[in-house]
Amino acid sequence: MVPNIHSALPVTGTKPRTSRKALLILGFLFALAAIALVAMAVSQNKPLPKNIKYGIVLDAGSSHTNLYVYEWPAEKENDTGVVHQVEVCKVEGLGISGYSQDTEKAGLSLQRCMKRAQEVVPEHQHRETPVYLGATAGMRLLSLQNRSIADRVLSAVEKTLRSSPFNFQGARVISGQEEGAYGWITINYLLGNFKQVTGTSGALDLGGASTQITFVPDQEPIESQENSLHFRLYGKNYKVYTHSFLCYGKDQALRLKLASDLQASVRAPDLLDPCFHPGYLRIMNISDLYTNPCIANGEQQLPFTQLHLQGNGDYQRCRMTIQKIFNTSHCPYSSCSFNGIFLPPLQGEFGAFSAFYFVMNFLNLTTEKSPVPLDKVTSTVERFCSRPWHKVKAEFPKIKEKYLSEYCFSGTYILSLLENGYGFTMEKWQSIQFLGKVTLHVDAGWTLGYMLNLTNMIPAEKPPTRPLSHASYVGLMVFCSLVLVAVLLLSWLTFHKPKCLQKGLI
Numbered sequence: 293m294v295p296n297i298h299s300a301l302p303v304t305g306t307k308p309r310t311s312r313k314a315l316l317i318l319g320f321l322f323a324l325a326a327i328a329l330v331a332m333a334v335s336q337n338k339p340l341p342k343n344i345k346y347g348i349v350l351d352a353g354s355s356h357t358n359l360y361v362y363e364w365p366a367e368k369e370n371d372t373g374v375v376h377q378v379e380v381c382k383v384e385g386l387g388i389s390g391y392s393q394d395t396e397k398a399g400l401s402l403q404r405c406m407k408r409a410q411e412v413v414p415e416h417q418h419r420e421t422p423v424y425l426g427a428t429a430g431m432r433l434l435s436l437q438n439r440s441i442a443d444r445v446l447s448a449v450e451k452t453l454r455s456s457p458f459n460f461q462g463a464r465v466i467s468g469q470e471e472g473a474y475g476w477i478t479i480n481y482l483l484g485n486f487k488q489v490t491g492t493s494g495a496l497d498l499g500g501a502s503t504q505i506t507f508v509p510d511q512e513p514i515e516s517q518e519n520s521l522h523f524r525l526y527g528k529n530y531k532v533y534t535h536s537f538l539c540y541g542k543d544q545a546l547r548l549k550l551a552s553d554l555q556a557s558v559r560a561p562d563l564l565d566p567c568f569h570p571g572y573l574r575i576m577n578i579s580d581l582y583t584n585p586c587i588a589n590g591e592q593q594l595p596f597t598q599l600h601l602q603g604n605g606d607y608q609r610c611r612m613t614i615q616k617i618f619n620t621s622h623c624p625y626s627s628c629s630f631n632g633i634f635l636p637p638l639q640g641e642f643g644a645f646s647a648f649y650f651v652m653n654f655l656n657l658t659t660e661k662s663p664v665p666l667d668k669v670t671s672t673v674e675r676f677c678s679r680p681w682h683k684v685k686a687e688f689p690k691i692k693e694k695y696l697s698e699y700c701f702s703g704t705y706i707l708s709l710l711e712n713g714y715g716f717t718m719e720k721w722q723s724i725q726f727l728g729k730v731t732l733h734v735d736a737g738w739t740l741g742y743m744l745n746l747t748n749m750i751p752a753e754k755p756p757t758r759p760l761s762h763a764s765y766v767g768l769m770v771f772c773s774l775v776l777v778a779v780l781l782l783s784w785l786t787f788h789k790p791k792c793l794q795k796g797l798i
């Protein structure tokens with residue numbers, strides 16, 4: 293029969309009482325040790341007050357300037373995908389290159405967004421927060437046209453940025469190569485591709501004045517030096533192809549097309565344009581068309597000062613007129629895109645952003661899931677172009693007329709550039725994803741990559757990592773200690789059995 297523990301409890305006697313006392317003390321000590329260990333684990337793992345760092349980048353594009361504020365946890369600086377975008381402020385008015393007639397205004401235009409940044413970044417961190425301004429194709433064109441005016445514009449923006457409480461780190465015109473490279477770094481950083489064995493994603497950026505294509509080709513070596521970049525990131529080498537086509541952003545491409553149409557036409561001021569909706573009318577000053585180095589001066593030979601554009605919404609014809617701005621007659625390499633520029637065979641997935649996204653998104657051709665097939669994209673653009681302007685306007689009354697009137701041209705231009713310019717076939721088209729934002733709600737673009745580079749946040753070598761996180765380490769230590777204490781207690785009980793137990797008193 294199993295002895296009944298309770299029925300065997302002693303009622304009197306001194307020895308069992310001493311042993312029970314020893315047991316009680318032991319139990320008490322054990323409980324104390326357990327409480328101490330748990331308390332230690334809890335206090336060790338209590339989240340530390342967040343040490344957040346901030347960085348500000350101004351993207352001074354040809355069409356407008358955007359200010360981005362990024363934040364990241366200081367202790368995770370060298371991890372990938374830890375930077376969040378906390379603010380994007382769109383500067384009202386023109387891009388900075390548009391202030392060539394009144395350069396001071398370029399600086400003043402940034403003041404509202406700089407104020408906004410001061411509200412977003414905590415005041416005690418203003419002085420340590422770096423601020424960078426990078427100007428792209430609009431300023432590249434202005435520099436080519438008139439270097440001293442471009443310098444004055446940069447001085448004006450520098451003055452505004454220096455007068456802010458942030459740590460000003462420079463305002464400069466970045467090269468097309470840098471623009472392509474930093475866009476590629478941004479998306480691959482956000483997609484976590486640098487720390488995975490999977491490949492990287494190519495980057496396609498369509499701005500107002502230039503467009504960039506950047507990817508890691510299969511083929512080596514890269515045949516032209518100016519299209520070749522070499523990076524060592526997180527312990528891996530990357531040979532990257534990049535090219536920036538100045539004048540092939542969508543605003544300049546439209547000018548190129550109009551200038552080419554004018555040359556081909558009988559040089560009359562009335563131009564029937566298949567890239568605008570039927571019933572659409574636009575009057576343009578000829579002098580506005582020929583104001584930059586993208587278009588060689590043909591202005592003088594024209595006998596009129598204004599151009600009357602009249603849309604007829606014919607996608608196929610539009611495509612033909614756009615085709616003329618891509619010169620494919622010569623190629624000094626094994627393969628080219630256009631204008632004699634080297635392009636290796638397309639490789640891997642691509643993320644397409646900026647105007648690639650704005651336009652495709654408007655046309656409902658961006659999906660989170662599988663990409664929309666090329667033939668469906670073509671038929672959608674074709675149908676959209678053929679719609680009468682008054683109907684389009686009535687359907688989208690809130691969209692800026694400049695944007696709305698140009699979606700037909702822009703959609704057709706994107707198809708021409710990707711299909712004819714870069715050679716995205718029906719099959720390859722499926723590898724393009726049109727992206728507005730990547731993970732963590734960060735806008736796709738060159739600015740994040742630029743900041744990561746300038747703040748040395750992407751190390752060349754893989755940072756050494758501990759096998760366990762801090763929390764797992766402390767948890768494991770507590771668990772092992774408890775097991776150890778339990779084992780010790782059990783062995784003590786087994787080998788030095790207190791008399792009360794030996795006598796079966798408890």
Ligand SMILES: Nc1nc2c(ncn2[C@@H]2O[C@H](COP(=O)(O)OP(=O)(O)OP(=O)(O)O)[C@@H](O)[C@H]2O)c(=O)[nH]1
Pocket residue numbers: 352353354355356387428429430498499500501502503541542543646647650651654695
């Ligand atoms: N539909 C639409 N178009 C936009 C929007 N923002 C900009 N655009 C147009 O899209 C084109 C590209 O815009 P961005 O990527 O901002 O170009 P950017 O940076 O000013 O120009 P680059 O210096 O060449 O890079 C320009 O023609 C803009 O006018 C938008 O929110 N919606």
Ligand SMILES: [Ca+2]
Pocket residue numbers: 353354428498499500646
């Ligand atoms: Ca841009």
